[in-house]
Amino acid sequence: MDFAFDARTEELRAKLLAFMDEYVYPAEAVAEEQRAALASPWDTPAVVEELKAEARRQGLWNLFLPDSEYGAGLTNLQYAPLAEITGRSPHLAPTALNCAAPDTGNMEVLTQFGDAAQKKQWLEPLLAGEIRSAFAMTEPEVASSDATNITTLIERADDGTDEYVVTGRKWYISGAMNPDCQIFIVMGKTDPDGADIRRQQSMILVPRDTPGVTVKRAMKVFGYEDHYHGGHAEVVFDHARVPASNLIGEVGGGFAIAQARLGPGRIHHCMRLIGMAERAIELMCRRAVAREAFGKALAQQGVVHNWIADARVAVEQLRLLVLKTAWMMDTVGNRGAHTEIQAIKIATPRAVVDIIDRAIQLHGAGGVSQDYPLADLYAGARTLMIADGPDEVHQRSLARRELKKYV
Template sequence: MDFGYSPRTQELRAAVSAFMDEHIFPAEGRYWAELEANTQAGRRWTPLQVIEELKPKARAAGLWNLFLPESEYGAGLSNQEYAPLAELMGRVLWSSEVFNCSAPDTGNMEVLVRYGTPEQKKRWLEPLLAGEIRSGFAMTEPAVASSDATNIEASIRRDGDEFVINGRKWWTSGGGDPRCKILIFMGKTDPEAPRHSQQSMILVPMDAPGVKIIRPLSVMGYDDAPHGHMEIQFDDVRVPASHLLLGEGRGFEIAQGRLGPGRIHHCMRLIGLAERAIDLMCQRALQRVAFGKPIAQHGVTQERIAEARCRIEQARLLTLKAAWMMDVAGNKAAKAEIAMIKVVAPQMACQVIDWAMQVHGGAGMCQDFPLAFYYAQARTLRFADGPDEVHRNAIAKIELGKHLPPRH
């Protein structure tokens, strides 16, 4: 198991880092100013020009669609090769969109690459790869505990050459963006089938009759405009049968294929976010004086900085191990490691950001620093790909299974 970066990764890492230094970090102030100006003008859900202007520059630099593992459509990187690039992008929460490497589009593009028909790829994948449109993923429902996906009640009913879709979804990330043109929708095609064969996934255009956005959901007070997390009602929405992905009853199979790489992306971006937080914590601790000496000289501050560094390094190594196992043995062989990083990385990031906020005092809670926003995003990821409890249960079952007597 070698965690050294390949020559290609080193080259891309240097290029992404240089792009961040030249274009992304200097644009952070403009991002927030533009969002505030749009809000004041009643255009909060308008795509931000600062991001749109940077996309052609990233594409021209060859830093586009880097996330697609071993695919003719992307850079052809393995999960382990892409992971350190995702970490760099994670240092600024919106920067991954500049490289066309942001969720949920990344997961949706991977689904279309793996499971889409030539027609589906032509109509939806190619515009997504070009950054011309955006997409959403409609799975979670407000009426049931969606951490158990077998609870999902939305229906996908066959009617001749069409499917009729009914249900209410929420936390459909990206649904607020006017560029969002397509949703991947998960629902039941056969409630009487075996438990994990009831669900299917289907492509639903945002402009299909019967698709209605109910409201944006806020994340600890942030609405994440212009991206947004929407609650959406689907009333007798009709789509052609050709919009079904892979086949009836194969929704869980698609979900597992989608979530493996996505979890690596989320965790590495969180590690990048934690790196940014520890930078801010150290800078603040060296600049501020409390009780007669710099905050950096207080023992509790030094202890927290040291512990933060240890936790970041541990989380990174575990995530890289998961990526390496996915590359050499497949997602199924790496299922324990994938579950572990989904517990470890968000909790690590939440704690490191919390310590950084503490060092900043009142400034850590307000808009003068991005730490409160970072914390809200990190805390969300303890739910986004399944709650901690689900992943812990999976880890425990795997561990207990090692001690059970062999089956005969």
């Protein structure tokens, strides 16, 4: 395993670091000012569109997508250090580069499983950053950590039309509050009584303006509405009818598509989490050298030394594990890297939450305020101990795989 950056990665890193310094970090305050003046908090600040235009002009666009026909053609190993950089400004940078979830996962699904018409209608405008999308799987009435529990139905219409009827209630549907979100990828059951519980589900495209689709409310995350991300919504599908051609892939293929989608999504989250941790360390160090308490700088306090040292050790460990996972995904595929994907999904959010927590502590009241990004970073990192499968599910699967060696 050679984790040295190749020439293309080095070139893109240099461009991206300059882009962050010149455009993204200065835009953070501007975006907040512009948002306060918007008619709706879900509208996109003008500066975000300016960032997108500049990123596209510089060739910093769709870096996440390994398919060179549609994206930048980077391997996971090449993309990892770039995603880390975007994690330093998680609200603006991924969106500026058209590398923000849930659009990334939805574009991957359409690239791998969509037919020509679906790609033309939905993938192309997503790749161009002209629209946004949402992925509707989680439900409030069941334990969605087990995806076979979902109850939303995708039924063939019984009136002779070549349509499916979608009925169900979803929540924490990321991106759905954004007015630019025009398409939902919905996971539901086409065969709820099927013998194979992993062949009961299918995925289908449901346009936002379909009659019977209601975006009911925004769901808060630790009190945040996550406007830049497009929010997280409760969505009701009340006998929403769409053409049968909107089905993605084959009937009963929804569970397999979900697994194909979530693998890259999990590592992308972990890549960005490392960037979040790096920003927290930077803020911690700047605070430590600038503030005094009890007659000496915080940087001279032994406990602060411990926090900073432990944070640096944790980040270096996590980065190596993420890079190893990316390398394995590139060389043996997502299935071959299953153990490593689960390991980073367990380890990274936990460690980053702890690092951000120490940074908050060092900032005192400022750490929980809106004047620093730390509270927002904490909420995002802590949520990732639940999103894309809670830690306990990954621990269960990982432990079983280890035990098989001895049973």
